[in-house]
Amino acid sequence: MRTAIVLIAAMLSFVVAGCAEREQTASGIKSDAAPFSGTSKQPPFMAAGWKQGDRNSWEQELKTRTVQGQNDYVKVP
Amino acid sequence: MARMKFICDSERCIECNGCVTACKNEHEVPWGVNRRRVVTLNDGVPGEKSVSVACMHCSDAPCMAVCPTNTFYRTEEGVVLHDKDTCIGCGYCSYACPFGAPQFPAQGTFGVRGKMDKCTFCAGGPEANGSQAEFEKYGRNRLAEGKLPACAEMCSTKALLAGDGDVVADIFRNRVVKRGRGAEVWGWGTAYGSKQAGQPGGQKS
Numbered sequence: 001m002r003t004a005i006v007l008i009a010a011m012l013s014f015v016v017a018g019c020a021e022r023e024q025t026a027s028g029i030k031s032d033a034a035p036f037s038g039t040s041k042q043p044p045f046m047a048a049g050w051k052q053g054d055r056n057s058w059e060q061e062l063k064t065r066t067v068q069g070q071n072d073y074v075k076v077p
Numbered sequence: 078m079a080r081m082k083f084i085c086d087s088e089r090c091i092e093c094n095g096c097v098t099a100c101k102n103e104h105e106v107p108w109g110v111n112r113r114r115v116v117t118l119n120d121g122v123p124g125e126k127s128v129s130v131a132c133m134h135c136s137d138a139p140c141m142a143v144c145p146t147n148t149f150y151r152t153e154e155g156v157v158l159h160d161k162d163t164c165i166g167c168g169y170c171s172y173a174c175p176f177g178a179p180q181f182p183a184q185g186t187f188g189v190r191g192k193m194d195k196c197t198f199c200a201g202g203p204e205a206n207g208s209q210a211e212f213e214k215y216g217r218n219r220l221a222e223g224k225l226p227a228c229a230e231m232c233s234t235k236a237l238l239a240g241d242g243d244v245v246a247d248i249f250r251n252r253v254v255k256r257g258r259g260a261e262v263w264g265w266g267t268a269y270g271s272k273q274a275g276q277p278g279g280q281k282s
Contacts, residue, residue: 032152032203035220039207047223059078059241061223066240069230071248073255 080155081198082242082269083229084249085128088259089236092117092127096228096237100131103199103227104216110180112196113228129228129237132157132178132196133268140170140179148193154220155242156198161214166190175267198239199226242269 036059038052039045046052050061067074092115100106100113113131134157141149141157148163149170168190171179181190192214201218204211211218219227229239238245253260 032150032158032201033206033221034153035200035206035218037206037221038223039218039221041207041222045207045222050223058223062078062220062225062240063244065223065225065230066238066244066248069225070232070235070238070240070245071251072235073248073251 078154079241079243081134081240082155082245082265083131083133083198083226084238084245084265085130085263086236086238086249086252086259087126087128087261087263088252088256089234090115090127090129091234091236093233096129096232099227099231100196103219104197105212106194106216107182107184109184110182110194112178112180112194114177128263129232130176130178130264131228132174132198133176133264134196134198135268139173139175143169143173145169150203152200154200156200156220158197158200158202158215159193159195160203161192161194162203164192166192168193176264199224 034055036053036055038058047061047065049064050057094115097111097113097115101111104112106112113129115127115129117125117127119125134151134155136155138149138151138157141151145167146163146165148159148161149157150160151157166181166189168179168181170193171177171181178195179193180195181193183190185191197215197218199217199219201207201211201221202215204214206218206221217227219225224230226239229237238248249262
């Protein structure tokens with residue numbers, strides 16, 4: 001009887017061991033520096049026409065590049 | 078700003094593979110990995126169509142959903158990026174992606190897959206913008222330089238459009254109206270629309 005109780009207790013300790021497992025919260029990097037914050041690089045790598053750190057000027061620069069660089073209907077009247 | 082999107086105009090794509098070359102050159106992508114590929118339907122048959130395919134940076138990215146290590150994250154501009162430091166090379170993302178975007182270098186010993194690599198919309202990764210570490214893992218961060226993805230900027234026929242979703246959609250709409258045909262936007266329904274896999278009632282973004 002005593003052996004059975006010890007055996008059951010030992011088995012239970014294995015069964016409930018999972019309950020003591022620590023929560024795993026490490027989930028990698030979820031944020032990144034915003035692209036409008038720019039890089040440390042200087043021209044000619046940086047596109048001219050916008051100011052690093054200024055979100056509006058960055059958005060405007062990309063819009064201008066999209067419209068002037070990819071829309072050929074603005075090139076031909 | 079709306080979110081960043083790609084459009085490939087199959088009426089204009091001439092299968093020159095310039096986008097593939099530009100991408101490989103810009104990011105020094107290793108052998109065996111093509112972040113962008115040109116797929117031709119009905120090759121050799123009159124009326125064949127080509128589309129340039131890469132990561133579409135989906136609204137509800139399946140790769141993001143299946144990744145067991147939460148390697149993926151989405152930037153404020155809607156670009157789906159990944160952190161190679163947490164990738165374990167399980168390959169689930171490549172099974173889940175409808176565009177075949179995730180690639181594995183497979184240069185490791187015994188054919189180990191290695192860290193997943195995919196199109197970053199030229200936005201680098203979690204390392205400091207423009208740093209050497211970022212370049213070595215993810216390639217150039219052109220967005221942080223005020224530029225658009227190299228593949229689209231150098232496309233000779235301007236078939237591949239990249240940028241603010243509203244602006245590129247306007248450009249494409251204007252083309253369709255002028256030419257009177259070719260309104261199919263390849264992959265948009267899957268990536269951004271209500272036909273998204275597993276999302277029957279999905280909202281358009």
